[in-house]
Amino acid sequence: MNARRPYRREGEEARRAALIQATLDCIAEGGPQAATVRAIALRAGVTQGLIRHYFATKEELIAAAHESLMSRLTEASAARLDELPADPLARLSGFIANAVTPPVVDPRSMALWAASMQLVPRDPAMRAVHEGTYLAFRDRLEAMIAEALQAAGRQPPPGGTRALAIAGNALLDGLWIEGSLLPEHFAKNEMKSIAIKAFERLLDLELPE
Amino acid sequence: MNARRPYRREGEEARRAALIQATLDCIAEGGPQAATVRAIALRAGVTQGLIRHYFATKEELIAAAHESLMSRLTEASAARLDELPADPLARLSGFIANAVTPPVVDPRSMALWAASMQLVPRDPAMRAVHEGTYLAFRDRLEAMIAEALQAAGRQPPPGGTRALAIAGNALLDGLWIEGSLLPEHFAKNEMKSIAIKAFERLLDLELPE
DNA sequence: GCATAAATTATACGCTTGCATAATTGCCAA
DNA sequence: TTGGCAATTATGCAAGCGTATAATTTATGC
Numbered sequence: 001m002n003a004r005r006p007y008r009r010e011g012e013e014a015r016r017a018a019l020i021q022a023t024l025d026c027i028a029e030g031g032p033q034a035a036t037v038r039a040i041a042l043r044a045g046v047t048q049g050l051i052r053h054y055f056a057t058k059e060e061l062i063a064a065a066h067e068s069l070m071s072r073l074t075e076a077s078a079a080r081l082d083e084l085p086a087d088p089l090a091r092l093s094g095f096i097a098n099a100v101t102p103p104v105v106d107p108r109s110m111a112l113w114a115a116s117m118q119l120v121p122r123d124p125a126m127r128a129v130h131e132g133t134y135l136a137f138r139d140r141l142e143a144m145i146a147e148a149l150q151a152a153g154r155q156p157p158p159g160g161t162r163a164l165a166i167a168g169n170a171l172l173d174g175l176w177i178e179g180s181l182l183p184e185h186f187a188k189n190e191m192k193s194i195a196i197k198a199f200e201r202l203l204d205l206e207l208p209e
Numbered sequence: 210m211n212a213r214r215p216y217r218r219e220g221e222e223a224r225r226a227a228l229i230q231a232t233l234d235c236i237a238e239g240g241p242q243a244a245t246v247r248a249i250a251l252r253a254g255v256t257q258g259l260i261r262h263y264f265a266t267k268e269e270l271i272a273a274a275h276e277s278l279m280s281r282l283t284e285a286s287a288a289r290l291d292e293l294p295a296d297p298l299a300r301l302s303g304f305i306a307n308a309v310t311p312p313v314v315d316p317r318s319m320a321l322w323a324a325s326m327q328l329v330p331r332d333p334a335m336r337a338v339h340e341g342t343y344l345a346f347r348d349r350l351e352a353m354i355a356e357a358l359q360a361a362g363r364q365p366p367p368g369g370t371r372a373l374a375i376a377g378n379a380l381l382d383g384l385w386i387e388g389s390l391l392p393e394h395f396a397k398n399e400m401k402s403i404a405i406k407a408f409e410r411l412l413d414l415e416l417p418e
Numbered sequence: 419g420c421a422t423a424a425a426t427t428a429t430a431c432g433c434t435t436g437c438a439t440a441a442t443t444g445c446c447a448a
Numbered sequence: 449t450t451g452g453c454a455a456t457t458a459t460g461c462a463a464g465c466g467t468a469t470a471a472t473t474t475a476t477g478c
Contacts, residue, residue, distance in 0.1 A: 009474055031243055032328050037466060047427050049469090058466065107330050114326040118240050120390055121316050131391060157406075166395075167380060167407035170387060173378025176423055179328055182340060187376075196367075198376035202410050217454055218444060246436060256437090256457050417426065 005047070007128040016054050016064070018044045027115050028108045035062070063125060066116050070129050073109070074136065081140075088151040092144045093207040096199055098180055099172045100191040110180035138169045145203065152205050164202065173199055214256070225263050225273070227253045232274040236324050244271070249279045272334060275325050279338050282318070284346065290349075297360040301353045302416040305408055307386055307399040308381045319389035347378045354412065363413050373411065380407055 008205030010018070020043035026035040037058055041048040055061040085092045098104060119126040151158055157164065172195065179191050200207050219227070226363050229254035235244040246267055250257040264270040294304045306315060328335040351374030358365055366373065398416065409416050 004427060004472065007426055007473075012425095015425090030331070032240075038464085049428070050426055052467070053425070066467090082280050083373070098285065111327060112329055114323050117386075117390070118320060121320055122239070128456080133395075134387065150371040159406075163399075163403045163406060167384070167403050170383025171376060171380045171407075173347075173383035173386060174381070175376070177326075178343065178375075178379060179380060181326070185340075190372075194372045197368075197372060198411060199379075201413065202407060204353065204410065213442060213457060215445075216456055219453095223454090245434080247434085257436090258458070259456060260438070262455070 006047075012054070015046075015050070016178045019051060019054060019061065020045075020068050024069060024112060028063070028111045032115050033112075042179055044174070066119075067125060067129060069112055069116070070133050074133055076104075077137070077140075088147040089205070090208050092148040093196055093209050095141070095144055096172065096195050096207075097192045097209065100175045100195045103190060104182075105179040105191070107180050107183070110177065129149055132167075132186075135138070138165050141165050141168055141172075148205060148207075149203065154203075154205065168202060171195070171202075180193075216255075221263070224255075224259070228255075228260060228270065229277050231268055233278055233321060233358070236274070240320075241271075241324050241327075264336070264353060275335060276326075276338065278321055278325070278343055283315075283342055286349075295358040297353065298414070299417050301357045302406070302418050303403055304350070304353055305381065305404050305416075306401045306418065308399075309384045309404045314385055314388040314392075314400070316389050317394070317414060319386065338350045343378075346372050350374050350377055350381075355363045357414060357416075358412060363414065377411060380404070380411075 019040065023035055023079050025043055026039050037051055039046050040049055040061070051058070051061065055064065062097045065066075080098055084091045084098075086151065116126060116130070120130045121127070146156065146161050149161070164182050175191055175195055179186060196207050196209065199205075228249065231249045232244055234252055235248050246260055247257050249270070250260055260270065261266070265275065266357075289307055290304075293300045293307075325335060325339070329339045330336070351370050354373050354377065355365065355370045358370070384400055384404055388395060405416050405418065
């Protein structure tokens with residue numbers, strides 16, 4: 001006569017958050033195929049039936065997890081913005097350094113990002129999220145570039161700052177990926193110094209730090 | 210009394226190649242989870258049992274497919290090198306343009322790349338392949354940068370060309386990703402022009418085209 | 419305290435998966 | 449022409465999957 005497993009009732013929000021967190025952990029650790037309903041439930045400390053109680057389908061849970069991940073990354077980035085100095089040049093420099101060093105550069109985030117990238121081409125919802133976060137980041141970068149140029153008394157190049165923002169964004173993306181994927185190939189502060197020097201040349205500007 | 214399905218005997222190499230191709234098609238279309246033994250066999254025009262005859266396990270087939278993909282990309286890149294002009298500046302310019310325009314920029318390649326990126330952190334073999342192809346591409350770029358600088362009579366910046374190659378590689382990677390992922394966000398030749406202008410500023414050099 | 423509703427566990431079902439193995443067929447050598 | 453062997457098909461199996469649903473326990477309001 002095995003006793004039934006005892007349990008505590010948690011609020012809906014807490015349980016949903018725990019399930020989402022467990023889902024992300026599973027994906028980060030073993031890829032999407034490791035994120036089975038049973039594995040997620042086990043990691044969240046509940047039995048598998050409970051998942052159905054909060055998410056009608058597994059697909060729904062995956063989508064919620066992705067949305068949570070992306071908004072968390074966006075929030076983190078926005079929060080950091082407030083911590084940056086007010087001077088436009090130092091501000092841009094800090095923003096760049098932030099994007100290519102831990103904790104933004106991180107194998108786990110990279111794994112999760114790669115997993116969602118895979119869904120973007122065929123899942124419209126995922127695509128919309130990616131589009132939104134990409135443009136938000138790029139627009140933020142473009143604004144900071146414009147302010148930095150203005151502060152230094154420089155003219156934006158012919159064609160405006162759009163091309164600079166696209167290139168700068170691509171540069172940061174690429175460095176983020178390689179820094180996360182092959183961290184031991186780069187010295188301690190190499191990424192930061194490479195990124196800032198590249199932006200200095202890109203913008204024809206001297207950046208602090 | 211249904212007749213048994215008729216078949217033709219193919220050489221081992223042809224069948225292996227067909228199975229690998231079918232595997233890549235499946236992954237590109239529906240992600241790794243869509244690459245089931247049955248789906249691959251169906252696409253290759255054989256029955257599922259045959260896969261076991263050529264690959265001891267599905268994992269082995271996946272690894273072979275990944276290796277094939279990567280070496281094909283490397284070969285394609287190397288083949289293009291011969292088609293580039295001899296003049297170092299035009300050569301670098303052509304190399305850059307090539308990296309950010311179709312057929313290199315391509316949603317299918319992007320999907321396959323994302324799928325393998327996911328495996329890099331936990332599969333040592335995948336990691337080794339990624340490391341090798343990344344460094345090969347970067348070294349090639351670094352050599353072309355050095356030649357272009359020399360041809361223009363410029364000195365490499367303090368710290369040498371390593372930093373420039375890392376940054377340039379990251380720039381191309383980032384543009385490749387976004388160009389493949391959100392193609393309709395960029396005008397016809399915008400990627401090419403952005404990439405070349407960015408390199409011009411990065412290297413303080415005028416590039417043709 | 420007790421009834422009641424909701425949260426959670428427990429169990430089961432049908433399907434798909436990767437893999438094994440037996441049965442057959444196409445092809446080449448003699 | 450015809451054996452014989454390897455390539456291929458066909459069939460089956462156990463495990464794991466997502467989902468459905470019934471049974472039970474926790475908490476809450478009266």
